[in-house]
Amino acid sequence: MAPEEEVAAEEARVGEAVEQNDIAISVRGLKNSFGDQVVHEGLDLDVRKGEILGVVGGSGTGKSVLMRSIIGLQTPDEGEIHVFGESMIGRLDDEALAIRKRWGVLFQGGALFSTLTVAENVEVPIREYYPHIGAELRDEIAAYKIRMTGLPAEAGPKYPAELSGGMKKRAGLARALALDPDLLFLDEPTAGLDPIGAAAFDDQTRKLQQTLGLTVFLITHDLDTLFSICDRVAVLADRKVIAVGTIDELLATDHPWIQEYFNGPRGRAATAAVARESGKAAAHPSDGRQ
Numbered sequence: 001m002a003p004e005e006e007v008a009a010e011e012a013r014v015g016e017a018v019e020q021n022d023i024a025i026s027v028r029g030l031k032n033s034f035g036d037q038v039v040h041e042g043l044d045l046d047v048r049k050g051e052i053l054g055v056v057g058g059s060g061t062g063k064s065v066l067m068r069s070i071i072g073l074q075t076p077d078e079g080e081i082h083v084f085g086e087s088m089i090g091r092l093d094d095e096a097l098a099i100r101k102r103w104g105v106l107f108q109g110g111a112l113f114s115t116l117t118v119a120e121n122v123e124v125p126i127r128e129y130y131p132h133i134g135a136e137l138r139d140e141i142a143a144y145k146i147r148m149t150g151l152p153a154e155a156g157p158k159y160p161a162e163l164s165g166g167m168k169k170r171a172g173l174a175r176a177l178a179l180d181p182d183l184l185f186l187d188e189p190t191a192g193l194d195p196i197g198a199a200a201f202d203d204q205t206r207k208l209q210q211t212l213g214l215t216v217f218l219i220t221h222d223l224d225t226l227f228s229i230c231d232r233v234a235v236l237a238d239r240k241v242i243a244v245g246t247i248d249e250l251l252a253t254d255h256p257w258i259q260e261y262f263n264g265p266r267g268r269a270a271t272a273a274v275a276r277e278s279g280k281a282a283a284h285p286s287d288g289r290q
């Protein structure tokens with residue numbers, strides 16, 4: 001190989017390594033089916049480190065199944081899934097465990113244990129992954145995580161049944177943050193919240209993501225969430241990710257579902273709301289959503 005060809009090949013290798021380094025989750029050729037129903041086929045997706053990636057698609061397109069495949073709750077028929085460079089499918093060894101400790105999950109509805117208090121719920125992953133941590137330190141960590149999500153300290157000893165919907169979501173978020181994750185999975189975090197509660201939850205997500213440098217995989221039907229806090233959006237349809245990009249990039253595609261979704265009356269209302277918010281933020285920088 002000529003010297004200049006060797007240099008070019010080395011640059012390509014370095015470029016590829018840098019690119020791989022920027023990817024938190026890589027999914028390739030994913031296939032999932034239930035009996036005759038094929039939910040995913042040939043699905044590819046990259047989630048970049050440090051981004052909030054919104055995942056959208058019609059009901060039943062397999063957003064939750066995709067999340068469950070990534071976190072190991074669903075074994076795919078085919079495909080490769082890497083998280084922080086480690087292959088995850090069928091792995092039960094220490095390296096896979098070390099990666100599992102690096103993520104937190106907020107399931108739809110919060111999925112709190114109803115017989116445990118909020119603080120005890122937050123302590124579940126700490127007990128599971130760090131059994132040697134004593135009760136006093138565990139309590140301190142739980143109290144800190146509870147405050148981090150904007151809940152009052154008094155929420156700690158309460159049971160889930162005593163909380164509002166928004167508080168339950170925050171309690172679920174506190175549990176997802178229990179192990180100081182690098183990666184956060186949120187499945188429809190604002191579903192069922194009133195618009196003010198949903199906007200507050202979005203703000204909290206953005207703040208936490210920026211402060212803690214999190215990568216966020218966020219399944220949502222909430223257009224306001226997509227417009228206000230997502231860096232990019234992946235669209236699921238026809239069993240795969242048909243497009244991924246910023247909302248402007250998605251709008252430049254001519255896929256009918258994407259056009260209808262973002263350019264329909266609700267999409268236009270969300271765009272107008274974001275434009276109003278950024279206008280307000282420019283006029284009164286301290287008032288703006290971050």
Ligand SMILES: Nc1ncnc2c1ncn2[C@@H]1O[C@H](COP(=O)(O)OP(=O)(O)OP(=O)(O)O)[C@@H](O)[C@H]1O
Nearest residue numbers: 034037039057058059060061062063064065066221
């Ligand atoms: N354990 C399971 N057994 C059989 N079918 C399943 C199972 N889990 C999911 N499915 C099916 O897979 C498809 C995709 O489900 P999934 O929950 O991922 O959809 P979704 O895109 O998250 O939908 P929604 O937006 O309504 O929450 C659905 O048709 C669902 O019925």
